Amino acid sequence: MKSRSALQVLLVAAGVVLIQLGVSAAGKTYYLTQLTMAVYYAIVVMGLSLLMGYAGQVSLGHGAFFALGGFLSAFLTTHNFAALKSAAWASTLQKLGVLASRKNLYDGSELLTVTPWAAFGAAMLLTLVVATVIGYPSLRLKGHYLAMATLGFGLIIYRILLGTPQLGAADGITGVPAWSLGFGLSVSGKSALRVQNYYIACAVALVVLALLVNLVNSRIGRALRAVHGGELAANTMGINTARLKLQAFVASAVLAAAAGSFLTHFNEGIGPSEASALKSVRYVALVAAGGMANLPGALIVSTLLTFLSLRGWFGTYDSAVFGLILIVIVSLAPDGPLKPIGRWVQMWRGWLLGRKEARHGAA
Amino acid sequence: MALLEAENLCQRFGGLVALDRVSFQVKEGCIKAIIGPNGAGKTTLFNLVSGIFPPTAGRIRFNGTETTGLKPYQIAALGVARTFQNVSLFLHMTVLENVMVGRHLRTRHGVLGCALRWPGQRREERALRESARAQLDGVGLADRAGVPAGSLSFGQRRMIELARALATEPKLLLLDEPASGLNMKETDDLAGRIREIRDRGVTVLLVEHDMSLVMDISDDILALHFGTTITEGPPAQIQNDPKVIAVYLGEHRHVASG
DSSP states (O other): OHHHHHHHHHHHHHHHHHHHHHHHHTTOTHHHHHHHHHHHHHHHHHHHHIIIIISOOOOSOHHHHHHHHHHHHHHHHHSOOGGGTTSHHHHHHHHHTSEEEEEOTTTOOEEEEEOHHHHHHHHHHHHHHHHHHHHHHHHSSSSTHHHHHHHHHHHHHHHHHHHOGGGTGGGOEEOOOOEEEETTEEEOOOGGGHHHHHHHHHHHHHHHHHHHHHHHTSHHHHHHHHHHHOHHHHHHTTOOHHHHHHHHHHHHHHHHHHHHHHHHHHHTEEOGGGGSHHHHHHHHHHHHHHTSSOHHHHHHHHHHHHHHHHTTTTGGGHHHHHHHHHHHHHHHOTTOSHHHHHHHHHHHHHHHHHHHHHHHHHO | OEEEEEEEEEEEETTEEEEEEEEEEEETTOEEEEEOSTTSSHHHHHHHHTTSSOOSEEEEEETTEEOTTOOHHHHHHHTEEEOOTTOOOOTTSBHHHHHHHTTGGGOOOOHHHHHHTOHHHHHHHHHHHHHHHHHHHHTTOGGGTTSBGGGSOHHHHHHHHHHHHHHTOOSEEEEESTTTTOOHHHHHHHHHHHHHHHHTTOEEEEEOSOHHHHHHHOSEEEEEETTEEEEEEOHHHHHTOHHHHHHHHOOHHHHHHO
16 A cells, blocks of 8 residues: 555656656747646646535635635735835834845835735635635535535625726736745746746645545545535534535635645736636536546646646637536536546456457467 | 433424424433334434424433534434434445444544644544444445445445444434335344344434334334324333324224214
8 A cells, every 4th residue: 555655656756757858858848837837727626626526515716716815925925015114013024024125126126025925824814714704604504505605706806806906907916026935946937947836836736636635535535525425414423514514615715825826926927817707617627527526637637628728729719618628527427537538448458358368268 | 310301392394293292211221112103203303313403392301411402413422323214325435434434423633634644643544444344344244345335235225324323332323214125034133233232232212114123122112193192111011002003003983984
């Protein structure tokens, strides 16, 4: 068991490295930019898979949670707090590393902004609170009330972002600084750091994958699936179903916001379209395409499809393609495309082996 | 001392009175049956005891604690487990996983502990798996551990549901028509199993239509009709009670006029 999971980790790491080497060798390192973005988006999809595939709840507002994380990171790290410099607490915050002064890239003036780590922490905290407020009333009820509540939430956030000049209105926020993570690593869109950022994104995504896989294979994961399978029976087994669903929803929302923060630093900016309902529906389609309750499937399929979309493969039909994917998957392969493919491979292998054995038997 | 005490329970659904001032007690260590024709309020009574909904009026005390108005998971935590009339397994999970869910109350690691797989969590998980296996062994279905619960026969599903309920280590076990859908051999096995469960110290309260099973295993019987108590007592007394006979076979007058 242990050696098997070690082998899996090794295989995945080899895959990640091979893709980078292949892309670099082909002289197309710019592919890594879209790959990195696709991997960050896949984190949202994995979190949503926990909620949809395991807890059986749908969120139509994950784009808004992504935007919540991204915009808070962007706003706090670009807004100039210099006006507050004289306040005593400002210097305390500076000493704590929450605020830091830096040079404006364009005119060389002094800026006092929140540091990326502190902004990230604030984004996580805000998402935690917001998701709890939205999830608490709707998850106490049975049924798809969460889908409606999150849909409404997403529409509100989208409109707020579009209508708030301080957040850049329709243009969003640009000029978001690099986020140095320590150990000489930084999340940034500089083309010199492309390879490094590809690995950072993959590492973050794989850590998230590992944590979620652990979770779904534990008593909590079983309890989540039990809630999905029969809420009343789960409740009579001593599972606080309302609280468990809320925990899954909040965890899923926080992951979306974290991905938003990372991608905003990588892209050096974020626009309001991230919060649009179309984006949220796209995440739902990607969870379905990954196989609903299949976390590695969510990561792989979502990264691939998002990469193709970012490369412009689907042209002007981009959103339509994701709608089509949702319809096809739900009607033809509700377990996602990976499981049927796996079954075909098994079937063909069984068939081939069977013929071989039959020949041996005859001889 | 009585393990379960119900006092003047009333349940109304709109204009329908499902239960009307029903009081009863279940003594610790005995098997008590609730009987009555369809619509007598037996399942409603079960739902009140396990907290599926709160009673319109009346009180329930379990093991000295007032449980009126508590949620099912809170009542389960106090030591009440139940099965359902139409068997409510988690069909997309394996047989073993179903029983493991029953151990939820006896394990404690939360979201973070499980995601990070702390050493204590791994130990707990192993112990949990083993005790669930033992529980499966107890109902003779250990060889089906890895198959989806949805692929079992109805009789086997009942046994898994029983194993899952027992996995919670309850003080009181509520069985809602445990023999319905079982053949005679399976019903016989069930009778032995229920006695065994009582002998291990678990109090059993059951709703059942199979009168030979009820008369065979019960220490005490509560007979309901249209939401009211007709009588209460040991099997021998119930069998000869004219009111019970009238309810089940109809009164002469009614037959004549009908």
